[in-house]
Every structure is written in C-alpha cells, then in structure tokens.
Amino acid sequence: xxxxxxxxxxxxxxxxxxxxxxxxxxxxxxxxxxxxxxxxxxxxxxxxxxxxxxxxxxxxxxxxxxxxxxxxxxxxxxxxxxxxxxxxxxxxxxxxxxxxxxxxxxxxxxxxxxxxxxxxxxxxxxxxxxxxxxxxxxxxxxxxxxxxxxxxxxxxxxxxxxxxxxxxxxxxxxxxxxxxxxxxxxxxxxxxxxxxxxxxxxxxxxxxxxxxxxxxxxxxxxxxxxxxxxxxxxxxxxxxxxxxxxxxxxxxxxxxxxxxxxxxxxxxxxxxxxxxxxxxxxxxxxxxxxxxxxxxxxxxxxxxxxxxxxxxxxxxxxxxxxxxxxxxxxx
Amino acid sequence: xxxxxxxxxxxxxxxxxxxxxxxxxxxxxxxxxxxxxxxxxxxxxxxxxxxxxxxxxxxxxxxxxxxxxxxxxxxxxxxxxxxxxxxxxxxxxxxxxxxxxxxxxxxxxxxxxxxxxxxxxxxxxxxxxxxxxxxxxxxxxxxxxxxxxxxxxxxxxxxxxxxxxxxxxxxxxxxxxxxxxxxxxxxxxxxxxxxxxxxxxxxxxxxxxxxxxxxxxxxxxxxxxxxxxxxxxxxxxxxxxxxxxxxxxxxxxxxxxxxxxxxx
Numbered sequence: 001x002x003x004x005x006x007x008x009x010x011x012x013x014x015x016x017x018x019x020x021x022x023x024x025x026x027x028x029x030x031x032x033x034x035x036x037x038x039x040x041x042x043x044x045x046x047x048x049x050x051x052x053x054x055x056x057x058x059x060x061x062x063x064x065x066x067x068x069x070x071x072x073x074x075x076x077x078x079x080x081x082x083x084x085x086x087x088x089x090x091x092x093x094x095x096x097x098x099x100x101x102x103x104x105x106x107x108x109x110x111x112x113x114x115x116x117x118x119x120x121x122x123x124x125x126x127x128x129x130x131x132x133x134x135x136x137x138x139x140x141x142x143x144x145x146x147x148x149x150x151x152x153x154x155x156x157x158x159x160x161x162x163x164x165x166x167x168x169x170x171x172x173x174x175x176x177x178x179x180x181x182x183x184x185x186x187x188x189x190x191x192x193x194x195x196x197x198x199x200x201x202x203x204x205x206x207x208x209x210x211x212x213x214x215x216x217x218x219x220x221x222x223x224x225x226x227x228x229x230x231x232x233x234x235x236x237x238x239x240x241x242x243x244x245x246x247x248x249x250x251x252x253x254x255x256x257x258x259x260x261x262x263x264x265x266x267x268x269x270x271x272x273x274x275x276x277x278x279x280x281x282x283x284x285x286x287x288x289x290x291x292x293x294x295x296x297x298x299x300x301x302x303x304x305x306x307x308x309x310x311x312x313x314x315x316x317x318x319x320x321x322x323x324x325x326x327x328x329x330x331x
Numbered sequence: 332x333x334x335x336x337x338x339x340x341x342x343x344x345x346x347x348x349x350x351x352x353x354x355x356x357x358x359x360x361x362x363x364x365x366x367x368x369x370x371x372x373x374x375x376x377x378x379x380x381x382x383x384x385x386x387x388x389x390x391x392x393x394x395x396x397x398x399x400x401x402x403x404x405x406x407x408x409x410x411x412x413x414x415x416x417x418x419x420x421x422x423x424x425x426x427x428x429x430x431x432x433x434x435x436x437x438x439x440x441x442x443x444x445x446x447x448x449x450x451x452x453x454x455x456x457x458x459x460x461x462x463x464x465x466x467x468x469x470x471x472x473x474x475x476x477x478x479x480x481x482x483x484x485x486x487x488x489x490x491x492x493x494x495x496x497x498x499x500x501x502x503x504x505x506x507x508x509x510x511x512x513x514x515x516x517x518x519x520x521x522x523x524x525x526x527x528x529x530x531x532x533x534x535x536x537x538x539x540x541x542x543x544x545x546x547x548x549x550x551x552x553x554x555x556x557x558x559x560x561x562x563x564x565x566x567x568x569x570x571x572x573x574x575x576x577x578x579x580x581x582x583x584x585x586x587x588x589x590x591x592x593x594x595x
Contacts, residue, residue, distance in 0.1 A: 015486075018490050019489070020489065020490070045489070046486070046489035046490055047490075047491075047493055049490075055483055055486070055487060057483065059481070059484055059486070060487075061484060061487075062484075062506070063502075063505045072493070072501070073492050076488070076494070120491065121491070123491075124491060
C-alpha cells in the first residue's frame with residue numbers, strides 16, 4: 001500500500017516499477033529478478049517484466065471487446081486464439097462479468113471496467129500487480145460497492161499487490177504493509193498497525209488521521225504522571241518520561257470522549273472548546289470525525305448515534321477528554 | 332446584422348465556386364457523350380490516370396505510414412527540418428518540383444547518371460511526380476492521427492507483454508485507421524489532379540505519360556468538347572473520392588468518439 005497526497009510521486013513510482021519510465025539511478029528488483037540497475041546500465045523493457053499494471057483510468061482498449069481486452073496479453077505472447085479466449089472467459093467468469101464479452105469498454109459501468117482491467121492484467125500471471133488508485137475513477141455510490149468486491153478479489157490473488165491511493169482510509173483498510181509517500185520520498189513504511197501506533201512524523205500522523213502532539217515534559221505529578229507542555233496547552237501522560245524530555249504524543253481519535261457536561265470520570269486530560277468540524281468517516285460507515293477547537297485542538301471519532309444524541313454541531317461547545325493511559329508517547 | 336453578412340459572404344463564395352462547375356456541366360455534349368467517352372484517347376488518359384494514381388497512393392501509404400509514425404512519436408535532432416522538407420511540396424509550384432525531379436532523375440541528373448537509369452518520359456516518372464507532390468497530403472493527417480493515440484493505451488499494451496510491433500498492429504493502427512484513410516483519400520485526389528510536375532518531369536506522351544489533366548490541357552487547344560468531357564470525368568472522380576471520404580470518416584469519426592472514454 002503506497003499512500004500519499006496527489007503529486008507525491010505515487011504514479012511515478014508505479015511507472016518506474018512497470019518499466020514505463022526509467023529512474024536516473026538506482027536499482028529495481030522484483031522477486032529476485034533485477035529489472036533495472038543504473039550501475040550495470042540494465043533496463044528490462046516493460047513488455048519483458050512480469051508486472052501487471054492497472055492504470056487509474058483502466059486504459060482498456062476502446063476498439064476491442066471485453067473478451068479481446070482480457071485475452072490481449074495472452075495473444076501478444078502467442079497463445080493460440082482458442083486457448084486465450086478460454087482463459088479470458090474463465091477469468092471474467094470469476095470476476096463476475098459473464099455474458100458481456102462482446103461489449104466495448106464504453107458500454108460497461110465503471111465497476112465493470114475496473115474488473116475487466118484487473119482481469120486483463122492478471123491474465124498473463126504477473127508476479128507483481130500494480131494498482132493505481134483503482135477506485136478514483138468511480139463515482140461515490142459505485143465506490144462503496146466496488147471497494148468491498150475489490151477487498152475480496154485482492155485477498156484471493158496469488159501475487160503481491162502494490163496499491164496506490166491518496167486516501168489514508170483506503171490505505172488502512174486494504175493495506176497490510178503501508179508506505180507513506182511525501183514529495184517523492186517514503187516518509188515511513190511498515191505494518192499498518194505499527195504506523196498507526198507509532199507515526200514517526202506529524203505528516204504521517206496527520207495523514208493517517210491521528211492526533212499527534214510534540215512537547216516537552218515539564219514536571220511529574222504525585223500520582224506518577226508526566227506533565228507535558230504542548231503547543232496551546234498541557235497534557236498528562238502515564239509514561240515514565242523524565243523532566244525536560246522531548247516527546248511525540250499520539251492520541252487515537254477513538255480514545256477521545258466527547259461530552260456536553262464536564263466529564264465526571266477519571267480522565268485526566270479534559271479540554272473544552274467549540275466544535276469546528278464534523279466529517280463522516282466513510283470507510284467505517286457509521287462514524288464521524290469531530291474536530292474540537294480546544295487548546296490544544298483534538299480530533300475525536302464518535303458514532304453517528306452518539307453524535308446525534310449529544311446534538312453535536314459546528315459551533316456547539318463540548319468537552320473532549322481522554323485518559324492519561326489513552327495517549328502514547330515516544331521519543 | 333452579422334448573420335446577414337455571413338449569409339451574403341457564404342452565398343458569394345458558393346456562386347464563385349459553383350458557377351464555373353455548373354458552366355462545365357452545362358456544356359457537356361449530352362448527345363455525343365457516350366461516343367466521346369469511348370474514344371481511345373480519352374480511354375487511354377483515363378486508364379493511365381487511374382493506374383498511376385492507384386500506384387502512387389499505394390507507395391505513399393506504404394512509405395508514409397512509418398515516416399508519419401516516427402514523426403508523431405519520436406523526437407530527434409533536425410526533426411523540424413525533416414518536417415519542413417516533407418511539407419514543402421504542398422506549397423512548391425509543381426513546375427519547380429518537376430524541374431527538381433528532372434535534375435535528379437534525368438539523363439544528366441544526379442541519380443540518373445549514378446545509376447545509369449533514365450526515368451523521364453516513362454509512366455514511372457508520372458508516378459514519381461505524383462508521389463512527390465501528394466505525399467504530404469497523406470503524412471500530415473496520418474501524423475496527427477498517430478499523435479492522437481492515447482499514450483496510456485500503448486503503455487497498457489507494453490505491460491501486457493506486447494512488443495512494439497504487436498502494439499502497433501493491434502492497438503495503434505486500428506485506432507488511427509480513420510486518419511490514415513482520410514490522408515490516403517486526400518493524397519489520391521491530389522495525385523489524380525497532378526499536372527505541373529508531371530508535364531515538366533514526365534512529359535506529355537499519349538498512353539505513356541499523358542494523364543487526364545494533361546489530356547485536358549492538350550484537348551483544350553484543339554478540341555474543346557473533348558476537354559469538357561475529360562474535365563467532367565475528372566471532376567466526378569474527385570467529387571466521388573471526397574464524398575466517399577466524408578461518409579467514411581463521418582461514420583468512423585462518430586464510432587471512434589464513442590470508443591474513447593480514455594480521452595476524458
């Protein structure tokens with residue numbers, strides 16, 4: 001899973017891998033096979049690499065029918081017409097596109113086009129599959145349905161898949177291993193849960209939708225908490241950081257509790273401020289991300305039910321709180 | 332106001348183009364047309380024109396397609412100069428082209444002497460003159476067609492293990508067919524009407540180098556009726572060619588706009 005904002009170099013990375021573009025220097029190796037090595041002046045042509053590539057707009061051949069599109073790679077590899085058609089038909093059947101074989105791509109829905117493009121790339125058994133924003137070309141309503149199907153299809157694939165997206169949510173749902181790209185460089189890469197727990201930069205944290213603070217431990221309380229001065233306020237952490245330590249603090253929005261009345265519980269970190277924004281969290285369906293302009297500002301994630309019970313709305317004053325144990329700090 | 336002006340300008344231009352054509356058609360000797368058409372001299376000119384035009388169009392398509400493809404997809408030093416040289420015959424006076432051909436392929440010409448061949452005053456010279464004058468009319472639209480092919484489709488073909496040749500045959504060529512057909516028809520029509528370069532380079536030998544336009548010119552000086560018959564024939568051929576082209580590209584054009592969701 002390669003995630004980054006537009007212009008961060010996601011598509012370029014895929015084109016480099018596919019061999020549609022050559023880097024100035026470096027080495028590209030897939031599954032033990034070297035495809036590019038500037039030191040050896042080696043560059044294997046795109047057509048000789050075992051890499052499947054599904055472009056953002058799918059790039060289906062407009063003059064060929066669905067079956068011919070899927071059979072294209074096999075025919076190019078001199079597989080007999082009958083065998084190529086048989087294999088293409090089997091793939092289309094598996095991808096849930098039976099009976100549209102003579103149709104031209106422009107007669108298909110966006111979701112169908114995507115599956116045909118996927119089948120076309122997989123027909124030649126690539127070792128590595130590259131997907132460039134596979135959901136971007138779809139309208140919102142289709143995206144929801146197609147996303148679920150795509151998760152199922154990708155889980156069944158025998159080959160490694162690199163999935164490029166600008167959406168952190170998509171990255172977190174699909175990705176087992178996530179790399180965050182910024183300005184052409186990988187800022188951080190690792191297992192999804194590792195990134196969520198330990199984002200190493202404000203960019204990664206913000207991008208993945210976590211609360212990230214940077215601060216200095218000012219003192220320790222009698223009950224063993226670290227008091228940390230952050231930009232705009234003060235936090236309490238159940239961490240054994242020493243006075244003067246510089247720390248990064250991550251608070252998962254799901255750890256932040258919202259309330260209209262002052263919370264009575266044991267939460268040590270309580271902040272008060274106007275609600276700035278309520279944003280639906282589409283991938284998770286029934287949740288909302290609520291930004292509270294307290295000092296410091298906090299993002300909380302609540303269910304829609306809870307939000308409507310509290311009548312949360314922009315401008316309404318609310319308490320945002322989390323336990324000292326709800327914040328994770330690391331140096 | 333502007334609409335009235337546009338209509339007036341349109342009507343004037345239509346009259347300017349239409350009246351000469353109409354005058355020609357009105358002067359056709361209806362009674363003796365059939366007899367005139369079967370005259371050996373006219374038949375000969377017609378046959379020669381059709382054969383040479385067909386041959387030169389074929390040569391232009393075969394040689395011009397790779398040239399147009401390279402010009403559309405590659406860049407190399409001196410490309411502008413090459414492009415200008417290819418376009419030059421479009422604006423060059425045909426007699427100048429004929430003279431240049433004569434100096435190159437004539438008995439005392441550069442290539443003629445080197446290879447010991449003599450082209451002038453042969454049918455081959457007629458074809459060569461037509462190729463020289465008409466090639467740009469094919470190359471320009473062909474090149475535009477190749478440039479218009481979505482790079483992403485070519486890339487997709489490459490990631491599907493297709494060689495460049497396979498991609499050309501199965502992706503690029505089918506998508507460019509309307510442009511190539513249009514270019515071939517334009518070149519064909521231009522070759523059919525070729526006069527200046529032909530008469531300068533190939534001469535005016537009945538049955539060998541005297542194509543229809545040349546025959547019109549000769550007949551005009553002695554037998555006006557024969558000239559009119561030839562002219563009308565030529566006009567009908569050209570009209571049919573252009574009309575067919577329009578019908579064909581119209582059909583393919585609408586089809587190709589249907590099948591280009593990629594070009595959003």
